[in-house]
Structures are given as C-alpha cells and as structure tokens.
C-alpha cells in the first residue's frame with residue numbers, strides 16, 4: 001500500500017487548496033444550522049461557484065463538464081473540502097448518483113440535456129427508488145409505468161425521497177412488465193417533477209426537518225425519450241446508481257469525524273462531571289480514546305480501499321465494510337458526545353443554552369438514519385457474507 005501522493009497529486013492538492021482559501025464563503029457559519037430552505041439556497045450558490053471554478057463533477061469525463069479526475073484526486077478533493085470547512089454541495093444525488101448513471105446508461109441527447117445543469121445546481125435531482133413494500137428488496141417495487149403511444153403513464157407511490165421537496169427532476173424506477181421475474185420487468189425513467197399528477201408530501205423526521213418526502217404519481221405522462229437504458233432492463237441501471245452510493249464520499253467524512261472529535265475533546269476540558277472537568281473522568285477518558293482509535297481505523301481502512309482500487313481499477317467489498325464502519329462509528333461517537341455533554345447536549349439551535357447552536361443534538365438524532373440510508377447494515381453484512389465469505393445467499 002503506497003500512501004504517498006505523487007508530484008501530480010501534490011500539485012492538484014495545492015491548486016485546490018489555494019482556490020478553496022480564496023473562495024470558501026466567510027459567512028458559512030451563519031447558514032450551517034439554518035432552516036432547511038435558506039440553507040439549501042445558500043448551498044446552490046456555493047455549488048455554482050465550484051462549477052464555475054471547475055471543481056464540480058470531478059470524476060465526470062471532461063466532455064460532460066467534469067474534470068476526469070483520478071480516484072486519488074477525488075479523495076484529495078473531499079479531504080481538502082473538509083479541511084477547509086467548505087460547505088457541501090447542494091445537488092448531492094445528482095452529482096454522486098444520478099449524473100454518473102446518465103453517463104453510463106443515458107443517450108447522448110440525455111447527456112447533453114441534463115448533465116451540465118446537474119453540475120451547476122440549476123436543476124436539483126431526487127432518487128425515486130424506495131416504496132412502502134420495496135426498500136432492501138428494491139426489486140419488489142410496484143409503481144407502474146404503462147406505455148401509451150409515445151409516453152409512459154406512471155401511477156404509484158415512492159417514499160423516503162431525499163430532496164423531493166427541492167427537486168426539479170426525479171430518477172424513477174417503475175414496473176413496466178408485471179408478468180416476468182421481478183428483477184426483469186423494471187424500467188428507469190427521468191421525470192420532470194413539474195409534470196401534472198406529481199404530488200410531493202413532506203415526511204417529518206425526529207430531527208424536526210422534512211429532509212425526505214413521499215411522492216405520489218397520478219397518471220403522470222413521461223415522454224419515451226426520458227427512458228434510461230432499455231425498457232424492462234432498468235435493474236442494471238438501478239444497481240449502477242446504488243454502486244455509486246459507496247463512492248469516495250467517506251474520505252471527507254473521516255476528516256469531519258476528526259474535527260468533531262477535536263471539538264468534543266475541547267468541550268471535555270470545560271464541561272463538568274461531578275465537580276471536575278469531564279476530561280478528568282476516567283470512564284469518559286476511556287470512551288474518548290476508544291472513539292479516537294476507531295476514527296484512525298476508519299482512516300486506515302479507507303486508505304487500504306483506495307489503494308486497492310487504484311491498483312486494480314475495481315471497487316472491492318470495501319464499499320460495504322466502509323458503509324457499516326462509518327455509519328455505526330458515527331452512532332457510537334454521537335452517543336459518547338451525549339454522555340459527555342449531559343442534558344445541554346440535547347438542546348436545539350435556538351435555545352440560549354444549546355451547545356454549538358444545537359449541532360450535537362441534531363448530530364445524535366440524524367445518525368440514526370445512517371445505518372438505514374444507502375442500504376442497511378444488515379444488507380451490507382449480507383453482501384459481505386455472500387460476496388466475500390462465499391456464504392449461501394440470504395433470502
């Protein structure tokens with residue numbers, strides 16, 4: 001495993017570092033814990049700036065407005081973004097999942113029509129995969145797409161759609177043939193969210209936000225030119241999207257975890273436990289040290305995974321290992337934070353006694369979803385069991 005950066009990678013890092021130093025907005029702290037809508041508008045403007053600077057869609061081919069960056073350059077990008085405390089980009093699903101799917105499976109007309117507007121955040125995307133009876137078992141989906149002349153007529157329901165409230169477009173998987181084995185009758189469509197018959201309803205989470213939604217489709221007419229790949233072969237495109245969910249994003253997460261850890265250690269010197277700083281509480285010290293060790297393990301695992309992909313060109317089972325590790329580690333860490341901060345840690349942003357504008361309360365509640373989104377921990381373990389350990393398939 002070679003962890004050293006090449007001369008080319010170092011020069012990429014320095015160029016990016018200088019750009020971030022000059023361009024990361026100074027007022028990000030005011031918006032960090034702001035309400036969902038104004039925060040999102042702020043992130044759209046930030047993404048536009050990154051796009052204009054040539055930093056959006058790093059891994060995408062140059063022909064489609066990307067930078068054609070190597071895997072290691074993508075890792076450097078996420079690390080530098082986190083180190084500079086830069087805001088995240090707004091069009092998370094468009095950039096990370098849907099754009100790459102259109103690049104791999106879409107027509108040239110679709111690539112021309114959609115890709116640049118994803119990069120510039122001019123059009124925001126959501127992912128319409130899950131349904132009330134199709135989550136881990138996605139192939140069970142029932143939302144219907146019926147061909148009528150030169151349109152598909154869509155009827156049914158999707159659920160847990162992140163960014164549904166903000167989306168201009170949806171990457172939707174529908175059932176186009178109910179009479180074949182369930183993986184075979186699925187088709188992927190690109191749906192304009194302003195089409196008559198699309199109804200978005202908010203779902204409130206325990207954080208208080210309505211980050212995701214239900215989407216109902218009532219006789220929604222989708223032109224056939226918005227079909228991705230081939231009719232009844234949408235499963236391959238859907239799996240392509242899901243594979244992108246385990247990208248290089250974890251590289252940035254590790255730095256964010258390190259920063260949260262440093263902040264918690266700082267707080268442990270002033271927060272009192274039984275009349276002395278929490279940092280002097282022997283049990284709390286053990287727990288902090290354990291979190292620190294686990295965040296280091298995450299870093300090492302990531303370097304091993306990236307080093308392997310660099311050497312072989314293909315992602316290995318590390319994607320599932322990483323997904324389990326970062327999501328469960330974040331839950332353990334936020335639990336320790338709550339124990340250390342005590343009742344003040346539960347206060348939300350607008351309370352005058354809230355710590356760090358309620359970031360710890362939000363962080364604790366939001367981590368619960370980490371082990372569900374992008375495939376549950378049980379499903380990741382099934383993938384490792386079957387594809388790595390060679391155990392029989394789970395049913």
Ligand SMILES: Cc1cc2nc3c(=O)[nH]c(=O)nc-3n(C[C@H](O)[C@H](O)[C@H](O)COP(=O)(O)OP(=O)(O)OC[C@H]3O[C@@H](n4cnc5c(N)ncnc54)[C@H](O)[C@@H]3O)c2cc1C
Pocket residue numbers: 126127128129130131132133134135136137159160161162163212369370372373374375376377378379382394395
């Ligand atoms: C924050 C968040 C954002 C999301 N964003 C989106 C989005 O943008 N678009 C979208 O389409 N979906 C989204 N989802 C939905 C997500 O993909 C599903 O919640 C997830 O796939 C699990 O499906 P489910 O909720 O139907 O649970 P189920 O599949 O019903 O699972 C219930 C429980 O059973 C377990 N289980 C199921 N099958 C097995 C098995 N074979 N072996 C062992 N255990 C099993 C699961 O691990 C889980 O604990 C989001 C979810 C969250 C939490």
